[in-house]
Amino acid sequence: MYKKVERQALYVWVYSLKWRKKLQRYGTIYYTSPKMKYVMLYVNSEKVSEVRKELISKNYVKRVALAHRKELDEHFVLKSKNTEEED
Template sequence: MLTNELELTPRRGLVVWVYSLKQLRNLKRFGYVYYVSKKMKYVVLYVDEESVEETIEKLNKQFFVRSVEQSFRPDINMNFTNRLGNQDCHDEPLDFEEQKTEIRLAEFDD
């Protein structure tokens, strides 16, 4: 029996700052090249989570690499239910204070 399940591997983004983009083909062997900035000379690269540290070490040894930065997005908690002050208060009506504002039109001298 065949199961059609897609297994996702956790990945991490790396920003690789380079001196020149001539060696872009060499970067493709380290992971998936997602974006290349020709003007600012950096490459966004996605690698498997379990091989991040050794990939960073290998990239830093390359002669055309200036520096390597990790993306910390997988480390951020993206659950915002109790952080914005909406803690199960959907039953109560919201109180609004009516502001008394005065609208004045600009006067033009012709």
């Protein structure tokens, strides 16, 4: 049976994108921005702090930031046309 694994996105800014291949060992690369020189990397939630510390210590990494998507409320309510007319 498949077990869902919680994942966290990390944004890793690098000096050069030639280091992209090295970042694959830390997690799944979801997106790479050649213009801004960052890589969006998905990592298992329980390993985020370890991976972040390790990445910061690398000399090819400028900075590492966590994505705040988990903190956002993703439950949206749309107003219908009837409620807009009543207001």
